[in-house]
Amino acid sequence: MTDRNQAEWLLVQQSYDKQEQQALWLKVVTILVWLWLLKNAAGIELQVGVIGLFWLHEALLKTWQQRAANRLLQLEQAILQAQDIGCQWHSQWRYQRQNPLQLILSYAKQALKPTVAITYLALIAASLLRLWW
Numbered sequence: 001m002t003d004r005n006q007a008e009w010l011l012v013q014q015s016y017d018k019q020e021q022q023a024l025w026l027k028v029v030t031i032l033v034w035l036w037l038l039k040n041a042a043g044i045e046l047q048v049g050v051i052g053l054f055w056l057h058e059a060l061l062k063t064w065q066q067r068a069a070n071r072l073l074q075l076e077q078a079i080l081q082a083q084d085i086g087c088q089w090h091s092q093w094r095y096q097r098q099n100p101l102q103l104i105l106s107y108a109k110q111a112l113k114p115t116v117a118i119t120y121l122a123l124i125a126a127s128l129l130r131l132w133w
Contacts (some may be wrong), residue, residue: 004086
């Protein structure tokens with residue numbers, strides 16, 4: 001294991017863990033904002049719009065986290081093969097950069113993952129149910 005691989009792996013792993021923590025806090029903030037909107041009798045359009053913005057934000061965060069996970073796997077493979085690829089993340093990303101449509105699709109893919117979508121779908125459903133009660 002090279003020092004550069006090890007240093008980058010540790011840094012990326014810490015970043016990955018922090019991104020997971022941020023996603024959880026984002027869900028908590030979303031619920032609190034939704035409750036505040038309910039308390040203040042906000043319209044359904046505003047509720048769904050705000051929930052949608054938070055959902056989009058988490059999709060962006062999870063896309064970035066997936067890139068970190070991919071890099072961790074590359075580093076682990078390099079460590080197994082005794083290759084030095086550390087400190088080249090941005091160069092590799094630029095080389096493999098997706099076109100705008102692929103980026104949008106990757107955001108949508110993250111947004112539709114059950115662990116991401118469940119909170120936002122539940123809040124939207126609860127907002128819609130309130131219309132009938």
